[in-house]
Amino acid sequence: MPRSRLHCSSIAASILLALACAAPAMAKTPKVLFIGTDGFRGDVYGTTPTPNLDALVADGYLGREGLTADTAISGTGWSSLFTGVERDKHGVYDNSFKGKNYAAWPDVLSRVEAVAPGKRTAAALSWSPLATEIPWKADTVYNAGSDANVLSKGLELLGEAAGPDVLLLDFNQPDEAGHAGAYFNRDASGYTAAIRGIDGYIGQLTAKLRARANYANEDWLIIVGTDHGGSIHHGHNTPEDRKALIAFSGESVPKLGLEPLRLAPRQVDVAPSILAHLGLAVPAGLDGRPMHKPAREAAPAFGVNLLANADAEYSQGRIDRAYDSDVPGWRKGNGGQVVNYAQYAWLPARPSGGGANLLIGRDTSRSNTLSQRVDLRGLNLSDGAATFKFNADLGASSGHRARVFLRFYDLRGLASFSAAGIGHVFRGSDYYRYDIAADRVASGYPQSIAANWPGLEKFAGGARDIDAAFEAGNGKVYFFKDAQYLRYDLAARRADPGYPAAIAGSWPGLEKFAGGARDIEATFFFSRSKLYFFKGDQYIRYNLDSDRADSYYPGYLSDATWPGSGYWPANWSGALNFANSKSYVFKPGEYLRYDRVLDRADAGYPAAISASSWPGLQALYTGSAFELAPAGGNGALQTYALQGRVPADAQWAEVEIRFEHGNATGDAFADKLGLTIER
Incomplete structure (x- = not known):
């Protein structure tokens, strides 16, 4: 019996459907839209409504920890964004563009045109020097002269049927508003209005x-x-001026959210990311790398090196000794730089089979540090059985020394204040009474906080783990713990009625800290109009008489804001204010002394917490601080290592490389740092 035409047609249709399913999906055409925002300070993101940028972040990720060049100026920053190399290569130090080296390091659109001339490239630029100083070899370069014209041109190009394959836009409004009001800050209404306009x-x-x-x-x-x-304004080598914002978004970008990476995206990562997304080769020698598809960062684990960029190989060696460049993964304190082993005559030879780079101090006029903090909260350490292995390759020229510190932090904190010649120090559940005249802990201490300070048991969790404290000059002491504070009457030896209360809402302005109005780490009481709160790498100045934080805070810990203390750019704790104008700041194993009259740290600090420097307090951080400390520099690079037990209550580890200098010739250096935790 002959088959029907309908039956034959259905067989043919099935075959075609099967072939269609088996064929690979048609690849989508890669395209790029870059939106440049002149002067958009990274840490202002999230403090004013930006729903459209928020939607992009939800469809990708955003980093705020990458730093622009130390000049913090437009010509330098845009050149790094568009070329993929740092200032010491592209040569643009300021807005004159004098010394520009675009012939060796061309812009990304010119690179695209050189290898893929069929792709359509375009730039619409509000700041005219970008159009006139950069020798673009692009299909369209529009010297817009205003943000409105940039927007109009961008919408026009995106509305065309073919449209550009790469479109670079530069908006200038935040920078203009910041200069007009003098401040680039969340408290400057014109500046935040401009950011909302860009959004x-x-x-x-x-x-x-x-x-x-x-x-x-x-x-x-x-x-x-x-x-x-x-x-x-801007143009200073400070965290405020250097904090850059970089976000990647799109169908092919991992949905990582806000601040997901310790190796945060940097300006120099933009150009290689554009090239890689287009399927083009990334040229050798660029300082950046593609960051549009980063892997999700692994959680802390036993048996692996917990440090990021521990061998300096994530970075490119800098060729300008004076350049205070960013060092990915590390927080800078008074400098610190990555160089090639062969860069200077006083550096050691590159080890056989080793990497190309090592870390140096850069600024030989003062101590420099590089530090990073590692979150240990994902590890099970509570049984006290975990051990650590800590190692580094260290060396120095004559007169210099590299030291490396490992510190473990727990939730016990360190809070202190002084009144009537007595220092009061709180750590965990212990209270120490420090006799300032005798310069030692009083006999019979430590004792329990609960037994000596009735009323502190009202804190959630009880009379322990106080974060910070200060005496306000009127017999009232303020204690801070987690999200609460408590006012205490020294004369009556009791907490005032109605406490504890929430910090948020009671201390206007402290909510501007990263993470909100909680977890205060230290306080400095200079006067009722100059009370300083510290948290992480930020500080806020507070006026007790007006009962609110001053405008344009938080600021960042640096040598520019707290002279002489720049080697410790984060995590101060336990500030103890003595009547002799001295304040003391602590970290596990060390302390620094700050002169409130001279408004600078005293020379010779940090120094070790010991029985001679703080008699009776030397055990505050027992088992929490360790050091790799060579005796001195002889030019050789040697491996130093130690092992020990991880405190059972450790929450974070901090590693600090300190480069100490005794002359202007040579330097100290470090490489191949390692921190592993084993069970």
């Missing part, structure tokens, strides 16, 4: 992009970046 532009651009007729067949990488931050 509106982002919304219009992304809506136009998604409305493209061929959008379903396009793979758009959207990058948002900024050239510098700011404080009182």
Whole structure:
């Protein structure tokens, strides 16, 4: 019996359907939209409404820890963004563009045109020097002269059927507003209004992009970046001025959210990310790397090195000794730099089979540090059975020394204040009474906090683990713990009625700390109008008489803000204020002394906490601080290592490399640091 035409047609249709399912999906066309935001300080993101940028972050990730160049100026920052190399290569030190070296390190659009001339490239630039000073070899370079013109041109190009393969936009409004009001800060209304205006532009651009007729067949990488931050204007080598914002978003970008990586994206990562997304080779010698598809960072684990960029190989060696460059993964304190082993005559030869780079101190006029903090809370340490292995390759020229510190932090904190010649020190559940005249802990201490300070048991969790304290000059002491505070009457020896209370709402302005109004780490009481709170790498000045934080805070710990203390750019604790104008700041194993009259740290600090420096307090951090300390420099690079037990209550580990200098010739250096925890 002959088969029907319908039956034959259904067989043919099934075959075609099977072939269609078996065929690979048509690859989408990669395209890039870069939205540059001049002067958008990284840490201001999240403090004013930016719903359109928030939507991009939800579809990718954003980092705020990468630093622009130490000049913190537009010409330098944009050059790093567009070329993928640092200042010492592209040669742009300021807005004159004198010394520019674009011939050796061309912009990303020129690189695209050189290897893929069929791709359409375009730039619309509000700041005119970007159009006139950079020798773009692009299909379209529009010297817009205003943000409104940039937006109009961007929408026009995105509305075209073919559209650009790479579109770079530069908006200048935040920078203009920051200069007009003198401040680049969340408290400057004109500045935050400008950021909200840019966010509106982002919304219009992304809506136009998604409305493209061929959008379903396009793979758009959207990058948002900024050239510098700011404080009182900008152009200073300070964290405020150098904090940059870089965000990656799009279908192919991992959905990592806010601040997901210790090796945060940097300005120099933008150009290689554009090239890689387009499927083009990333040229050798660029300082950045593709960061549009980073792997999710692994949680802390036993048996692996917990330090990021521990061998300096994530970075490129710098060729300008004076350049205070960013060092990915490490927090800078008064400098610190990555160089090639062969960069200077006084450096050792590159080890056989080793990496190309090592870490040096850079600024020989003062001690420099590089530090990083490791979160240990994902590890089970509570049984006290875990051990650590800590190692580093260290060396120095004559007169210099490299030392490395390992510190373990727990939740016990260290809080202290002084009144009537007595220092009161609190750690964990212990209270120490320190006789300032005798310069030692009084006999019979430590004792329990609960037994000596009735009322502190009202804190959630009881009379222990006080974070910070200060005496306000009127017999009232304020204690801070987690999200609460308590006011205490020294004369009556009791907590005032109605306490504890929430810090948030009671101390206006402290909510501006990263993480909010909680977990205060230290206080300095200079006067009722100059009370300082410290948390992480930030500080806030508070006026007790007006009962609110001063405007334009938080600031950042640095040598510019706290002279002489820049080697400790984060995590101060236990500030003890003596009547002789001296304040003392502690870390596990060490302390520094700060002169409140001279407003600078005294020379010769940090120093060790010992029985001679703090008799009776030397056990505060027993088992929490360790040091790798060579005797001196002889040019050789040697491996130093130690092992020990991890405190059972450890929450974080901090590693600090300190480069100590005795002359202007040579330096101290370090490489191949390791911190592993075993069970």
